[in-house]
Amino acid sequence: MPVLDQDTLRARREFNYRPAFQRSNLLWHRPWTVLTGGDESDELEPEEPFVRAYHWFGKPESSFPTFPAGALVGTLRDALRQMLQPGAFYQTVVEPSSPDSIDRILESSRTILELEDDWDEQGASAYSESTWQRMCGFLRRQAALAQQIAGRDLPLPDILPGPKGSVDLHWKSPELELLVNIPAEASQAATFYGDDYGVQTVKGSLNPEMPAPGLVLWLLSQS
Amino acid sequence: MWPKEIIPDESAVFMRIHKVYLNRRSDVPPNAFRDHNGAMSVDWDKYSTPSQTRARARNPADNAVIGMRVEAIRLIDGLSVEHDPTEEGTLDRQRRPLAANRAHSNVLGEKQTEQRVKLSRIWQWAIRLTDPVGW
Numbered sequence: 001m002p003v004l005d006q007d008t009l010r011a012r013r014e015f016n017y018r019p020a021f022q023r024s025n026l027l028w029h030r031p032w033t034v035l036t037g038g039d040e041s042d043e044l045e046p047e048e049p050f051v052r053a054y055h056w057f058g059k060p061e062s063s064f065p066t067f068p069a070g071a072l073v074g075t076l077r078d079a080l081r082q083m084l085q086p087g088a089f090y091q092t093v094v095e096p097s098s099p100d101s102i103d104r105i106l107e108s109s110r111t112i113l114e115l116e117d118d119w120d121e122q123g124a125s126a127y128s129e130s131t132w133q134r135m136c137g138f139l140r141r142q143a144a145l146a147q148q149i150a151g152r153d154l155p156l157p158d159i160l161p162g163p164k165g166s167v168d169l170h171w172k173s174p175e176l177e178l179l180v181n182i183p184a185e186a187s188q189a190a191t192f193y194g195d196d197y198g199v200q201t202v203k204g205s206l207n208p209e210m211p212a213p214g215l216v217l218w219l220l221s222q223s
Numbered sequence: 224m225w226p227k228e229i230i231p232d233e234s235a236v237f238m239r240i241h242k243v244y245l246n247r248r249s250d251v252p253p254n255a256f257r258d259h260n261g262a263m264s265v266d267w268d269k270y271s272t273p274s275q276t277r278a279r280a281r282n283p284a285d286n287a288v289i290g291m292r293v294e295a296i297r298l299i300d301g302l303s304v305e306h307d308p309t310e311e312g313t314l315d316r317q318r319r320p321l322a323a324n325r326a327h328s329n330v331l332g333e334k335q336t337e338q339r340v341k342l343s344r345i346w347q348w349a350i351r352l353t354d355p356v357g358w
Contacts, residue, residue, distance in 0.1 A: 120241040121281045122259040158246060163257035163334065170252055179253050179336045193336035203337055 101156060102143050106136050109159035112167065125165040128184060135159065135167040135182040138190065138208040142219075145211045150220050176222040180215075182208050196222055225308035225325045228269075232294035236265035236304065236328055237276040237349055239286040251289060251346055253339035260315050262329035265291070267306060271326035273349035279322065288350040295345040302332040302342075 110132070117126045139157070146154040155171055157180075162168040165184030171177065171194070178194030189205035192215065200222075206212045230236075244255035256263065266276045273288040280286040293304050311323040321327075332338065 115243070120243055121285070122239075122241070122264075124257075124259075158252065160246075160252055160254040161243075162254050168252075168254045170254075177340055179340050181336050191336050193340050195340075 101153075102140060105156055105159060106139065109135075109167075112159070112161045115161055119161075124161070124163075125184075127161060127165055127167065130186065131165060131167055131182060131184050134186065134208055135169065138180075138182060139169060141211045142216050145213060145216045146220055149213065149217070152220055154216065155219065171219065173222075176219070178202070178215075178219060194218070224310060227308065228306045230267055230269075230293055230304055230306050230328060232292075232297065234293045235268040235290045236293060236296070236330075237268060237271060237273050237288050237290050237326075238263070238265045238346075239276060239280050239288055241280075242285045242287070242352055245287065245352065251287075251343060253336070253343040256339045256342040257334055262307075262331055263334065265304070265328050265330055266324070266326035267328045269326070270308075271324075275326070277350055279324065285352075287348070287352045289346040290349040291342070291346050296330055296342070299338055299341045299345075301335075302330055302338055305329050305331060 112127050113129060113132055115124075115126055118124065119126070139154075139159075143154040146152050155173070157169040157171045157178075160168040160170055162181050167182045169180040169182070171179075176194060176196050178192065180190055180192040182190050190208040191203075191205045193201075193203040195201040202215065202218050206215065240251055240255050244251065246252050266279075268290070273290065277283045277286050277288050296302050296304050306328045308325045309321045309323060309327045313321045313323075315321050334342075
């Protein structure tokens, strides 16, 4: 794996920090927020008439096509809107290109269900099959979504026994850290927090029964 | 009876980490930072060593010990650190007797995903499970 020097890393973070689209276009559908240290004028510079795909997807390659900003925003918005219509996602779902790896980590995470009450000798709760199943569904949906909107595999998280019978999904890399908590109570929202160790932060809550395009795009853009 | 004292920012606190929490990278992930009986129990370094903290576990050999600077904990949104010495015969919230521990302190505040991620970035090993290194 190539090692980037500090200047390049800083430039890359700054680059990724600047969203390619207006905030309102990015987040129109979401129950979550992006917190950054910048102001609105940073988001799309008037003198930058084009938005390159890698501005959002974070892979600077010369082969990436260039689109007029409005066209790309419209295309992405239409695709997301279509996916988010009730039932639409399930009809158009595309299996991730590496379902084996998702299946593998989900299967190995079943050991969480073997933990009994007080497994940490400090009173931690056991885990229910239904919580674990909701976590599996959530992860599969996000992996499928990553394939559908970006043609990429979702990075694999660590699956951890969380507090109070919840399950944690934890992504950690040199570029980002993201923690999603699937609660034991089916009626409760999942919560998440992530950052790039710098100025870009995402946090909020989401419905674990639904795909979370914003979160997937953020994860892909940083990895 | 031990008085409740103000813990200065420059202090450190020790916390046991059960072996089940340690991940394959021998890291302490965010799920290890959680409340037990309403707070996250730690020991103030003024009255405890890492070995003493470890020895208070039901099975000490199954526990590593980490240290955290009190100031670093307090810099995390919503978290505070308070001294909470326990006398012999004190009962916890589940009415179980606690051992006497003058060092006992609590990290108070919601341990949401943000707080847990940030806690998982500020610890240092005090005692590793396989290779005790000392504080």
